[in-house]
Amino acid sequence: NAGVMQNPRHLVRRRGQEARLRCSPMKGHSHVYWYRQLPEEGLKFMVYLQKENIIDESGMPKERFSAEFPKEGPSILRIQQVVRGDSAAYFCASSPYLDREQYFGPGTRLTVT
Amino acid sequence: SQQGEEDPQALSIQEGENATMNCSYKTSINNLQWYRQNSGRGLVHLILIRSNEREKHSGRLRVTLDTSKKSSSLLITASRAADTASYFCATGGGADGLTFGKGTHLIIQP
Numbered sequence: 032n033a034g035v036m037q038n039p040r041h042l043v044r045r046r047g048q049e050a051r052l053r054c055s056p057m058k059g060h061s062h063v064y065w066y067r068q069l070p071e072e073g074l075k076f077m078v079y080l081q082k083e084n085i086i087d088e089s090g091m092p093k094e095r096f097s098a099e100f101p102k103e104g105p106s107i108l109r110i111q112q113v114v115r116g117d118s119a120a121y122f123c124a125s126s127p128y129l130d131r132e133q134y135f136g137p138g139t140r141l142t143v144t
Numbered sequence: 145s146q147q148g149e150e151d152p153q154a155l156s157i158q159e160g161e162n163a164t165m166n167c168s169y170k171t172s173i174n175n176l177q178w179y180r181q182n183s184g185r186g187l188v189h190l191i192l193i194r195s196n197e198r199e200k201h202s203g204r205l206r207v208t209l210d211t212s213k214k215s216s217s218l219l220i221t222a223s224r225a226a227d228t229a230s231y232f233c234a235t236g237g238g239a240d241g242l243t244f245g246k247g248t249h250l251i252i253q254p
Contacts, residue, residue, distance in 0.1 A: 035186075064241050073232055074187070076241030087239040122186055130174050130237045135186035 033057070035125050035136035036105075043142045044113050052108040052139045056125030063106045064133060065091075065098060068120045077121075080106060113143045149245040150233055156251040163220045165248040167233030168213075176209055177237070178218050181230045181247070190218075190231075223252045 036055040044050050056063050061081050066074040076090040080100040091098065095113075100106040110117055120140050124133035151166045169176070175194045179187040193200045193209045193216065200207045206219040220227055230249045234242040 066241065071246070073244035073246045074242070076236075076243065079239050079241055087241070089240055124187075124242075126237070129239070132177060132189040132192050133237065133242060134189065135179075137186045 035123055035134050037123050037136035037139050039139060040137060041140050041142070043144060045144055046114055047112050050110040050113050050117070050141055052110075052121050052123075052141070054106040054108070054123030054125075054136055056106070056123070057134055060125035060127050060134070062126045062129060063100050064124045064126075065106075065108050066122045066124065068122060068138075074122060077108070110141075113141070115143050117141060118143045150231065150248040152248060153246065154249045154251070156253060157223060159223055159225055159252050159254050161223055163223050163227070163250055163252075165218045165231050165250070167216045167218070167245060169216075169233070169235050170214065171235075173211070173235045175235075175237070176207075176216050177234045177242070178205075178207060178216075179232045179234060179244075181232065183229075187232065220250075223250075225252050225254055228252045 038053050063080045065077040068074045078091045078098045079087040083102050095111045097109045120138045122138045123136045126133045149168050157163055173195055175192050177192045178190040180190055181187045191202050191207050193207050204221045209216045228251050230247040232244045232247045234244045236243045
């Protein structure tokens with residue numbers, strides 16, 4: 032059973048471009064979470080999705096950020112018109128149940144120049 | 145929202161010694177989890193302790209939970225160089241995700 036996969040591992044974007052981050056959860060896991068980590072900080076929750084549904088996006092900025100988890104394919108975190116402050120590591124995690132351990136991917140390190 | 149805060153922020157010990165990290169949180173919980181993050185990598189789940197448990201062991205790890213003080217501790221016994229990492233406690237894990245503290249950066253000196 033492969034772990035949580037994320038790609039790309041590193042992404043460089045110029046200000047104003049779009050960033051698309053992908054996450055494939057572990058097989059059998061229907062709960063997907065996205066987190067953002069700034070340098071020397073803990074992870075901050077962004078959004079929680081199940082297949083085809085956004086359940087809680089309370090941690091995600093209202094503008095420029097969106098997430099989806101389609102019926103087929105990976106979960107996507109999309110950041111439009113990136114700014115330097117979006118530079119961070121973005122982690123995806125999946126879980127088979129709520130209120131249980133989560134399994135994290137290796138992260139995507141986004142650098143905005 | 146619930147929040148875990150780890151203490152100390154950084155800890156440096158000799159290989160073979162024990163390392164203890166503490167975590168405090170603010171509201172009631174169903175469980176508390178500890179994760180490890182090696183530099184530049186994703187988080188690895190270490191242990192989950194439920195609110196009705198007081199102590200839990202996993203290999204060289206021992207976690208305690210005191211819900212009356214809203215605190216938890218992680219003890220790593222007989223530390224090894226490979227234990228060098230950042231350690232985070234986390235609460236929640238429901239629809240609003242896990243809430244992490246800033247972590248304890250542990251350095252094991254050979």
